[in-house]
Amino acid sequence: MTGPAARRPIAVIAITRRGAQMAAVLAGRVRGVEVYVDRRWASEVPGPCRAFSLPLRPLVRDVFGRYPSLVLFVAVGVAVRLVGPLLSGKDRDPAVVTLDEAGRFAVCLLSGHRGGGESLAREVAAALGATPVVTSASAALGLPALDLLGSERGWRLEGAEHMAPVSAALINGGPVGFYQDAGERPWDEAPPGVKEMPSLDEALGSGLPCIVVSDRALPPRPLAGPVLLYRPPTLVAGVGCRRGVSGQEVASFVLRVLSENGLAPASLRCLATIADKAGEPGLQEAATVLGVPLEAVPAETVQRLASLVSPSASERLLGLPSVSEASALAVAGASRLVVPRAKNGRVTVAVARMEAQA
Template identity: 45%
Template sequence: MVAESRPIAVVAVTRVGSRLAARIAAALPEAEACVPARFAAEAGPTTTAYEGPVAALVRERFGCCRALVLVMAVGAAVRLIAPCLRDKRTDPAVVVVDDGGRFAIALLSGHLGGANALAERVAAITGAQPVVTTAAEVLDVPAADLIGRAFGWRIENPEQLTRLAAALVNGEPVGVLQEAGEPDWHDDPLPAHVRRYPDLAALCAAAPAAAIIITDRLLPATVLQPGWVVYRPRTLVLGIGCSRGVSADEIAVLVDETLAAHGLSPLSVRAVATLDRKAAEPGLVAFVRARRLELQTFPAAVLDATPGMERPSAVVKAAVGTRGVCEPAALRAAGAARLLVPKQKGRAATVAVARISA
């Protein structure tokens, strides 16, 4: 058994299944075919041979791989993975393929783990019929836990996902309020029981059983009802200027205070933008890494020529060659014409906020 596994383990238990596993893994660059040692030679030189019970192998790969393709009967697969199950948010995708390659069944983590998509990929390789049983796909309604995922949206209150998902699949009234973010998160038309609302007041007045709220604004806790899920699109850019030696904590405090004071969610921040000569400033780099944000930099001449600055400074111009750093950096990186938040000053840093153009 190899010391380090690949992201997808394709596991077989029979001679025929071993050949099929090798074929599937060969078509998936990120996959590893794991076959019984006695069938490894005929399955091919690129396979990984295992000795002993397959249960031990599945248990190991379940804990370190993002997906498993089990070439065996569904019942056998269920018994093998049952002791390993922990949480739908962290369990890997599991797809089951019969030895004849006739069906590719998304068995576990269809949405969050990506088993539905993996079943489609495996089916395309083997000529199998993909089998997807999650209700959202069967009923052609939005999958609550996948809304905006392709765009990097974050879910603020995931504990409400189950209520929203139930309302979507059961045909109960579901409201949609979108104030920011990519508009094509679902193909129109939406199902008849899913209705868009123009603003928060209209949504609250309608009081649907569940709601999809897509916004980068902070919402009063009293507004949210059971089944109302808040999705945070990555729409905000922080323009940051800073002095040499500024700490990551100083930047974090200024950013968090600024966002809170202006009613904006930190979960919607996508990037930080600044002057190119600040790209290696340790405190700024540490802040960006800690928040897992993109860092974009611009030359002074580009920043100085950016329209839309609200608080230019002759002092800054004399020091770094541009009338501003945080404001024009935010505008440039966001592709925006105006700021959401003009320059806010801390002891050793400044911050401005712009919204990415849709």
């Protein structure tokens, strides 16, 4: 697994003539590079650059807080002393890559996984003909980086406090329990030491460090061991409502339906409704409150799904089958509902699971 792409813009800092030359080459070959050069060499850089005066520490402090990615043409030891006092957390720190004076090695120093540092090191190395140096255990052993698992598919991680023990078990050859009942498989072949579990209950009760991929709510009992829980965006909530309903009323009922049916709100992919209703302010507000898009379904698509849904008032009022059920099925590409239509005053909700990912 190569991890997410390097984040832009990229601040590239050089304090020597040779470093300035390599920084200029990098700017011509890598998108989103902004070059900072010791003013002694700025006139020798063919292209835009920002000249600065030594010492280096104030500049690094400034760019560390403003750029998602940094490339420093300094020794690793120098870089460590410069950025060490600035660290605040792996979710917030920028990616940092350092290069030696000869441009032989591009070393991923910081934020290799979530920050895209490993990808940045590889990209910089490819542009300069250098060797990327990536030292994370997962990269060295060819194992998945668990803090990135499913990230390209929009998975959300719960139980991040268990990352260290589960990752350590995987790196040390297991055993690590694995259970999945929703979403696409994260690998073609399970890594060494990963043990497939036949059920969610067995996974949670095994006492093993576990990886669980599910859109179901966990049972309310203590876990027997550390669990990393990944939520794939597999659930589509079809929604129908009366005109003038508030977004908070819609959003609250969607969450209630998910909870009462043992489904995880973190796996909600989108709301869906008939195209004629998609402009309803309450539905748009509900999507914003829930942090998901609102998908509009053409009336003819809803009509084609009439045989798969239950009778509803919308047939009499709109000449259409159940808006909530048909919209959920249409967007999910599914042929059956996970939750049939539920009604609460002026709002109806039905839930389907993305069939392509089930």
